[in-house]
Amino acid sequence: MPITLEKLSHTYQEGSPFQATALHDINLTIQDGELLALIGHTGSGKSTLAQHLNGLLKPTAGRVLLDGQDINQKDADRRALRFRVGLVFQYPEHQLFEETVRKDIGFGPRNMGLSEQEVEQRVHEAMDKTGLVYDEVGEKSPFELSGGQMRRVALAGVLAMKPDILVLDEPTAGLDPRARDFLLSDIARLHREGTTVVMISHSMDDVARLATRVAVLEKGRLVMEGPPGDIFTQVDRLTAMGLDVPQASKLRHELEAEGIVLPPCYLLDDLADHLAHRLKGGAADAT
Amino acid sequence: MTQPHLSLQNVTYTYEENGPEAVSDFSLDVGRGEFVALLGHNGSGKSTVAKLLNGLYTPTGGNVLVAGMDTQDSQYTWEIRKRCGMVFQNPDNQIVATVVREDVAFGLENLGVPSEDMPAIIDRALSAVNMADFADRAPHMLSGGQKQRIAIAGILAMQPEIIVLDEATAMLDPSGREEVLETALRLNREQGITVVWITHFMEEAARSSRVAVMYKGKLVMDGTPREVFSQVDLVREYRLDVPPMTRLAHMLRERGLDVRPDALTIPEMRQEVKRLAHHA
Ligand SMILES: Nc1ncnc2c1ncn2[C@@H]1O[C@H](COP(=O)(O)OP(=O)(O)OP(=O)(O)O)[C@@H](O)[C@H]1O
Ligand SMILES: Nc1ncnc2c1ncn2[C@@H]1O[C@H](COP(=O)(O)OP(=O)(O)OP(=O)(O)O)[C@@H](O)[C@H]1O
Ligand SMILES: [Mg+2]
Numbered sequence: 001m002p003i004t005l006e007k008l009s010h011t012y013q014e015g016s017p018f019q020a021t022a023l024h025d026i027n028l029t030i031q032d033g034e035l036l037a038l039i040g041h042t043g044s045g046k047s048t049l050a051q052h053l054n055g056l057l058k059p060t061a062g063r064v065l066l067d068g069q070d071i072n073q074k075d076a077d078r079r080a081l082r083f084r085v086g087l088v089f090q091y092p093e094h095q096l097f098e099e100t101v102r103k104d105i106g107f108g109p110r111n112m113g114l115s116e117q118e119v120e121q122r123v124h125e126a127m128d129k130t131g132l133v134y135d136e137v138g139e140k141s142p143f144e145l146s147g148g149q150m151r152r153v154a155l156a157g158v159l160a161m162k163p164d165i166l167v168l169d170e171p172t173a174g175l176d177p178r179a180r181d182f183l184l185s186d187i188a189r190l191h192r193e194g195t196t197v198v199m200i201s202h203s204m205d206d207v208a209r210l211a212t213r214v215a216v217l218e219k220g221r222l223v224m225e226g227p228p229g230d231i232f233t234q235v236d237r238l239t240a241m242g243l244d245v246p247q248a249s250k251l252r253h254e255l256e257a258e259g260i261v262l263p264p265c266y267l268l269d270d271l272a273d274h275l276a277h278r279l280k281g282g283a284a285d286a287t
Numbered sequence: 288m289t290q291p292h293l294s295l296q297n298v299t300y301t302y303e304e305n306g307p308e309a310v311s312d313f314s315l316d317v318g319r320g321e322f323v324a325l326l327g328h329n330g331s332g333k334s335t336v337a338k339l340l341n342g343l344y345t346p347t348g349g350n351v352l353v354a355g356m357d358t359q360d361s362q363y364t365w366e367i368r369k370r371c372g373m374v375f376q377n378p379d380n381q382i383v384a385t386v387v388r389e390d391v392a393f394g395l396e397n398l399g400v401p402s403e404d405m406p407a408i409i410d411r412a413l414s415a416v417n418m419a420d421f422a423d424r425a426p427h428m429l430s431g432g433q434k435q436r437i438a439i440a441g442i443l444a445m446q447p448e449i450i451v452l453d454e455a456t457a458m459l460d461p462s463g464r465e466e467v468l469e470t471a472l473r474l475n476r477e478q479g480i481t482v483v484w485i486t487h488f489m490e491e492a493a494r495s496s497r498v499a500v501m502y503k504g505k506l507v508m509d510g511t512p513r514e515v516f517s518q519v520d521l522v523r524e525y526r527l528d529v530p531p532m533t534r535l536a537h538m539l540r541e542r543g544l545d546v547r548p549d550a551l552t553i554p555e556m557r558q559e560v561k562r563l564a565h566h567a
């Protein structure tokens with residue numbers, strides 16, 4: 001069930017002096033099973049776009065179609081939509097409200113009408129997936145957790161609903177390196193198992209590692225779109241937009257300026273292979 | 288011997304009476320003008336340390352001294368807050384006014400800065416974070432990254448001697464992150480402001496002059512970035528990682544290249560590759 005954004009525009013506070021158009025005429029289809037990364041300068045409209053995917057925000061022009069159905073039609077089943085499209089917010093503390101971590105994660109499944117036993121099972125599964133230890137934090141208030149722990153609770157709450165489409169707004173922000181690694185592997189696994197994922201990220205290395213396609217927003221417009229290999233080789237264009245490229249692309253680009261030209265790549269592993277080939281092969285050539 | 292600018296002496300902190308120790312027998316001295324990166328896994332106690340540093344929390348055990356003043360002595364509370372500015376993880380909790388300019392002015396009013404001096408100070412602070420054009424906007428309508436920069440401007444306006452930034456760049460885009468880190472490095476270099484930089488980005492830590500690592504409330508490593516990050520296995524055991532270029536150096540060594548194992552940054556790695564290319 002692809003999601004299609006059709007000529008989507010969004011203007012905040014239309015008609016007021018604070019009116020701000022955050023999205024202009026976006027046309028984009030999120031295909032089943034893809035892992036689409038959405039990147040862009042701060043304020044470029046990424047979070048605004050994300051909140052249209054599950055109907056939290058309504059377009060001021062254009063439509064959002066899920067399976068060809070306009071999700072904002074009067075008779076659309078908005079409740080079911082929230083379960084099918086799971087959104088994890090940029091600031092997880094906005095998403096947490098229950099008095100214990102266990103209840104917070106169980107809120108979605110409970111709302112879906114699952115039995116208490118099923119809810120408990122989903123809570124356990126989701127906590128496992130996000131690296132939260134039930135006996136340590138299950139009965140704690142989510143507001144007594146560290147920043148990274150809160151983020152994991154918010155994510156677990158969405159995973160517990162087993163959505164078909166997962167929308168993650170800066171999922172690794174605030175996570176320590178191991179938790180980040182853990183979460184990225186988990187997202188990759190969910191994706192492999194068939195979940196469609198939309199991931200917003202400022203970390204180009206995370207995007208390089210996971211994305212099957214990258215879309216770039218600039219000032220509310222969709223300006224680039226394609227496989228990571230096509231996007232991350234455009235170092236100068238991305239840099240001019242205030243964005244970055246993965247560390248491997250950056251080093252490769254700097255070496256090129258020094259006359260050391262390597263095949264295009266954006267992952268450290270590939271760069272290491274190319275460098276090894278070039279530097280050792282170079283030695284062989286010289287003799 | 289000169290007095291440390293910040294001194295944590297056997298500090299312990301529990302959020303609840305008899306509860307677990309969020310910070311545990313933690314000792315660290317930071318000299319005037321140092322730039323210290325504080326690293327550690329989620330829940331290791333970094334934010335708790337940050338709040339102990341400006342007296343927002345007082346230690347359950349041990350002492351915290353800021354420029355020699357004990358945070359437990361209430362006569363210094365105001366003086367300590369003034370000298371030690373904080374930028375927290377979530378900028379929403381720091382924004383108080385409905386117009387950006389007023390938000391930045393908030394701290395100045397409390398300091399008793401004459402109102403005719405304020406506009407210049409505010410403009411300078413906003414320019415330092417590239418938000419001068421937003422002076423008359425409503426902070427609540429800004430994006431996450433924009434709000435974060437306003438919070439930093441609010442602290443800069445107060446011209447503190449010490450700035451503690453608790454994951455201040457976590458929500459910024461790459462250029463915003465670079466601007467803020469560059470701003471902090473410059474304030475440190477040019478004005479001698481002492482900086483405590485809390486982060487989960489190892490490449491940011493690589494650019495500090497000193498790295499302190501926390502694990503389960505305790506200080507477990509303390510040294511230059513090169514000293515700390517050359518201990519790859521230990522760093523990983525503490526649930527952290529080494530900077531990407533150090534990782535690449537290891538990959539290259541695994542592939543039989545004689546690259547220095549402790550390269551930290553892209554310029555360093557570029558030098559290494561050039562050196563090897565010349566020999567090749
Ligand atoms: N509630 C709101 N009212 C008015 N304007 C808003 C509101 N929320 C966001 N905006 C504006 O809309 C634009 C897009 O914001 P959005 O939060 O979607 O950006 P973003 O790409 O997610 O940024 P970041 O990387 O900083 O999270 C920004 O210019 C922002 O100032
Ligand atoms: N308000 C609170 N009440 C009770 N316990 C708390 C509170 N805030 C934090 N803790 C606990 O104290 C410990 C240290 O938390 P702290 O926020 O200092 O960690 P941190 O190193 O900043 O983590 P992160 O990288 O996730 O931000 C954690 O175990 C956390 O659950
Ligand atoms: Mg956003």
Ligand SMILES: [Mg+2]
Nearest residue numbers: 146147333334
């Ligand atoms: Mg913290």
